[in-house]
Structure formats: structure tokens, C-alpha cells
Amino acid sequence: MTSTVPLFNPLDLSHTDDPYPRLAALRRELPVSTPLPGWHVVVRDADVRAVLADPEMWSSRRNNTSVAEERHLALSQLDPPDHTRLRRLLSPAFGRRVVEALEPVVREQAAVLADRLEPGADLVTAFTAPLPRAVLAAFCGVRDADAADYDRWAGAFTDLLGQRAHPEWPAFERWARRAVDGPALAGVLGQVDREEAVTFLHFLIVAGVPNLRLALGNLVLRLLGEDHWRAEGLPDAVEESLRLDPPALWQMRTATRDGVLAGTPVRAGQRLIAVVASANRDPERWGEDADAFRPGRPGPRAHLAFGKGPHACLGAALTRLQLRVAAEVLIERQPGLRLAPGFRFRRAGDFMSRGPAALPVHVELP
Numbered sequence: 001m002t003s004t005v006p007l008f009n010p011l012d013l014s015h016t017d018d019p020y021p022r023l024a025a026l027r028r029e030l031p032v033s034t035p036l037p038g039w040h041v042v043v044r045d046a047d048v049r050a051v052l053a054d055p056e057m058w059s060s061r062r063n064n065t066s067v068a069e070e071r072h073l074a075l076s077q078l079d080p081p082d083h084t085r086l087r088r089l090l091s092p093a094f095g096r097r098v099v100e101a102l103e104p105v106v107r108e109q110a111a112v113l114a115d116r117l118e119p120g121a122d123l124v125t126a127f128t129a130p131l132p133r134a135v136l137a138a139f140c141g142v143r144d145a146d147a148a149d150y151d152r153w154a155g156a157f158t159d160l161l162g163q164r165a166h167p168e169w170p171a172f173e174r175w176a177r178r179a180v181d182g183p184a185l186a187g188v189l190g191q192v193d194r195e196e197a198v199t200f201l202h203f204l205i206v207a208g209v210p211n212l213r214l215a216l217g218n219l220v221l222r223l224l225g226e227d228h229w230r231a232e233g234l235p236d237a238v239e240e241s242l243r244l245d246p247p248a249l250w251q252m253r254t255a256t257r258d259g260v261l262a263g264t265p266v267r268a269g270q271r272l273i274a275v276v277a278s279a280n281r282d283p284e285r286w287g288e289d290a291d292a293f294r295p296g297r298p299g300p301r302a303h304l305a306f307g308k309g310p311h312a313c314l315g316a317a318l319t320r321l322q323l324r325v326a327a328e329v330l331i332e333r334q335p336g337l338r339l340a341p342g343f344r345f346r347r348a349g350d351f352m353s354r355g356p357a358a359l360p361v362h363v364e365l366p
């Protein structure tokens with residue numbers, strides 16, 4: 001019998017506006033679906049995990065990209081052995097000490113932005129957007145009074161004609177060369193080819209700026225909406241927010257050979273969407289209250305918001321630090337913060353990511 005459950009087309013914004021009811025139905029009835037010819041969608045935690053852990057069967061090559069010159073592929077678009085080599089070289093830049101050293105920067109920037117909030121402010125424009133830009137600039141060792149360009153650079157360079165054809169590429173490249181020649185990133189950029197370093201820096205902006213803006217917005221919304229506007233238990237609350245509202249909804253892979261995925265035949269070359277946003281709410285993994293915000297649940301970091309396997313997010317520790325410290329500072333400086341009356345969630349993000357477009361808030365002046 002053919003299933004009548006509505007399919008999830010990840011490219012359809014009306015499906016991703018509120019993807020959760022559709023994904024729950026698919027988890028129950030059709031864990032592997034094919035909304036478009038040659039494209040499969042997996043939604044259960046066990047299947048998503050299995051896909052992300054198996055780069056031999058599921059390639060990341062040219063992930064999310066239609067056209068790209070080989071030498072301009074980002075780290076996330078490589079397979080072993082290229083991926084293994086480059087990731088090993090770059091990983092020290094994300095080590096514990098490097099991340100911990102950034103805590104004062106995050107705290108100071110967050111405090112400056114929090115103190116500047118005015119009545120009627122939009123928290124996205126005034127806080128969740130500028131903070132990740134300032135932190136990325138510090139991480140890359142680049143002094144930028146206003147790093148507003150990063151948001152444009154994150155989205156502007158499509159691969160239609162090759163990223164480098166975009167009129168803004170030269171401005172980005174000038175910025176990237178300053179970072180390559182600078183002292184930060186634990187000196188790792190000096191160990192890779194200059195072109196590779198520039199490509200990597202672009203990927204850092206794509207991965208590290210919009211995702212954090214969305215994650216911070218999702219976190220503030222959860223904390224306010226769940227009556228959890230307090231510093232106690234923040235690390236667990238951060239994990240619950242990432243689990244329930246992952247900014248990156250899904251990851252893409254390509255089958256390297258014919259095979260079977262959870263009982264569904266798959267042909268070499270077919271594409272796969274592994275929906276981590278669904279896996280993160282799978283009752284098989286998280287129990288019957290999987291949809292509930294419950295800080296302190298066991299294994300809080302087992303969610304897949306940062307992916308899994310060889311491509312798991314290198315920026316996870318930096319992200320956790322930023323989310324926790326930003327929330328701590330905001331709560332301390334704005335204990336009475338609340339959403340403006342009549343607030344309604346409007347989604348921001350491209351087709352694969354999700355977070356609030358605006359957060360009009362009521363602030364109490366000192």
C-alpha cells in the first residue's frame with residue numbers, strides 16, 4: 001500500500017517553516033522517503049547517525065554544490081584521504097585552549113551589545129547578528145570595527161559560475177589574506193596552501209556566522225518561552241535548544257555505490273538528505289517527551305546539531321562557549337527582558353537552516 005503521509009521536500013520553504021509535524025509523521029510511517037526523483041530523505045536518529053558515520057558509502061564530495069572547481073571545495077565537501085589530511089592540519093585551531101582564550105572576548109562583546117539595547121530593539125539586529133561576527137573576527141585574528149560584510153559574504157558566493165566570479169569576492173579575498181598573514185588560528189593556516197587557506201576562511205564565515213546568529217536567536221526564544229531566563233543550568237539549556245531547534249536542519253550526502261538504506265534500495269549517485277532536526281526529536285532515542293524542553297535530561301550532548309562522524313563540526317566548542325556566555329551576559333544585564341507583545345516567529349535562514357528573522361524585545365532601562 002502506498003503511504004499517504006505528506007513528504008518533506010527540503011527545498012520547499014513551506015515545509016521547512018515548521019518542519020516538525022511533517023517529520024514526526026515520516027518518522028512513524030515512512031523513515032526513508034523520495035520526495036524528488038533521485039533524492040532520498042532519512043528522518044530517524046539511527047539512520048541519520050548511520051549515514052553520517054559512513055563516508056565510504058555516503059560521500060560529502062561537492063556537498064550542497066552544483067559546480068565547483070576541485071581545488072576550491074570546502075573542508076565539508078571533501079572525502080578521505082583529502083578530507084583526513086586537511087582536517088588533521090586544521091583541527092589544532094579549534095583546540096580547547098584556543099577556544100577558552102576567546103571567552104573574555106565573547107563576554108566583553110556581549111556586554112557592550114547588551115548594554116546598548118534600547119526599548120523596542122530587535123535583538124537579532126542589535127545582538128545575535130553582531131556578536132558572532134565579532135567573535136569570528138577575533139578567532140581569525142582580524143581586527144574589524146564592523147564586520148557586517150561577513151553576513152553578505154556568507155550567502156553571496158554561489159557556485160553557479162564559481163565563487164570567485166562574484167563581484168564581492170575580491171573584497172573577501174583581501175580580508176582573507178589579512179587573516180592568513182595574521183597570528184590567529186593557532187598558526188595552522190601557514191601549513192596549508194594559500195588557496196586552500198582562503199577557501200577555508202570562506203567556509204568559516206559560512207559555517208560560523210549565520211549558524212550562530214540563528215542558534216543564539218533560537219536559544220533566547222527557548223529561554224524566554226520556557227520561563228528559563230536564569231543563569232543556572234545554562235549549559236544543559238543550551239544543549240536542549242540545539243537539540244530541539246538545530247540551526248542546520250539537515251546534511252546532504254551522495255551514494256558512492258548501490259546499496260540499501262533502512263530497507264530502501266539506493267543507487268550510486270543518488271542524493272541523500274539526512275534530517276538531523278528530525279533525528280533530534282526521535283522518541284526512539286530521546287523518549288516520549290522528545291519534543292519537550294527538558295534541561296538536565298541524560299546524555300544532553302548526544303544530539304546531532306553539530307553532525308556526527310568524520311565531518312562533525314569543528315566549531316562546536318566555540319559555539320557552545322558563545323551560546324552560554326552570550327546568554328549569561330544577556331540575562332545578567334537584562335534580567336527583565338521579554339518578547340514584545342504580539343511577537344510572532346518569522347523564519348530566517350536559507351532552505352537548510354532555521355532561526356528567528358527578528359526578535360523585537362521589551363528591555364528595562366537602568
Ligand code: HEM
Nearest residue numbers: 075076207208211212215251305306307311313314315319
Ligand atoms: C550553531 C552553530 C553551528 C552549527 C549548528 C554547526 C553545524 C555544523 C554541522 C552540522 C557540520 C557537519 C556538516 C556535514 O556533516 O556535512 C559542521 C561542520 C563544520 N563546522 Fe560547524 N556549526 C556551527 C558553528 C561553527 C563555527 C562557529 C565554526 C567555526 C568557527 C564551525 C566550523 C565548522 C567546520 C570547519 C566544519 C567542517 C568539518 C568537516 O567537514 O570536517 N562551525 N558544522
